[in-house]
Amino acid sequence: MSRPLREARVDLDAVAHNIRVLRGNIGDARLMTVVKSRAYGHGAVAVSRAAIAAGTDWLGVVDIAEALELRAAGIDAPILAWLHGPEAGFDDAIAADIDLGVHYLQQLDRVADAAGTASVQLKVDTGLGRNGAVESDWRPLFEAAAEHERAGRLRVRGLWSHLANAGEGEDLAQVAAFERAIADALSAGLTPELRHLAATAGALRVPSARFGLVRVGIGTYGLSPFDDASSADLGLRPALELSAGIVSVKRAPAGTGVSYGFDYRTPVETSLALVPLGYGDGIPRQASGRGPVSINGRQYRVAGRVAMDQFVVDVGDDEVAVGDRAVLFGDPGTGVPSVDDWARAADTINYEIVTRLGGRIEWTYAARD
Incomplete structure (x- = not known):
């Protein structure tokens, strides 16, 4: 399915x-x-x-x-x-x-x-x-x-x-x-x-x-309410994983400007993956250039500005294809970024990251055990 x-x-x-x-x-x-x-x-x-x-x-x-x-x-x-x-x-x-x-x-x-x-x-x-x-x-x-x-x-x-x-x-x-x-x-x-x-x-x-x-x-x-203790330190398991299917992957030459304002330019020839989540879905624009993303078990950063509907990830020469999942955050025990990582990237708190989600995101419910 x-x-x-x-x-x-x-x-x-x-x-x-x-x-x-x-x-x-x-x-x-x-x-x-x-x-x-x-x-x-x-x-x-x-x-x-x-x-x-x-x-x-x-x-x-x-x-x-x-x-x-x-x-x-x-x-x-x-x-x-x-x-x-x-x-x-x-x-x-x-x-x-x-x-x-x-x-x-x-x-x-x-x-x-x-x-x-x-x-x-x-x-x-x-x-x-x-x-x-x-x-x-x-x-x-x-x-x-x-x-x-x-x-x-x-x-x-x-x-x-x-x-x-x-x-x-x-x-x-x-x-x-x-x-x-x-x-x-x-x-x-x-x-x-x-x-x-x-x-x-x-x-x-x-x-x-x-x-x-x-x-x-x-x-x-x-999620932890403390700055000095993580979820794992408290014995807690983050319950929410946010992800999206990649909708575009293309090669770009060195010096290519990425997203509005060209705050990011590719340092070398590279591949750019497009993730269909943006501030219209609650992804903080403040995390532009900093928000972590996991794709196929490797972590990257948002390249350039988060737009209303999408953001770009520079994946270098890694094998990434349309349809692969980009995980923004979940349980860091599984190797993906945490809500706290996104909170730090956006200069806010974990409470805000999870409660602001909406837009076109679909909620599903699963049991891991």
């Missing part, structure tokens, strides 16, 4: 492996697999099913629409959706048994006024500076939530925040702030069963931040 011209192949066995490894690192805490932004570019429905089969307890998304997509696919695991616009409607989410992240009074009141009895998880800001109630607003928010809970308009299932990953001292200060938030919530009459602060980085390196549940995003996909 022929492969798609442009293919993002996801190894669901790697996802399951990563879930098991991460669970082995978090002690007795429950695990939420974060599948926002199409499961970090890997496919939310397929990854969610694999994660549930591997033993995850919760799924986490940003938007209600993302949560409803999972429900429409028949996924009935607990889901938390946590970022809502000021005009967001909550009726459908409540009817679908989706927990709602809430972080300010007006939003809490709107959820309480929606149809049905909502399950909410209150978000506090312990130092990241994004959404979440600031400390001076904790008490009013908690007291209002307790009043709504007593009236049967909602129930408070969780209390949570997010680490900034700004260093050990900052992390521990946030842990202390979260403990204050828990104490304030309890004194206001709330008894949230779920208390969570840590994502992948905190789950692995800040044991005091684990509380009763951890939210694992990037680690699920076999």
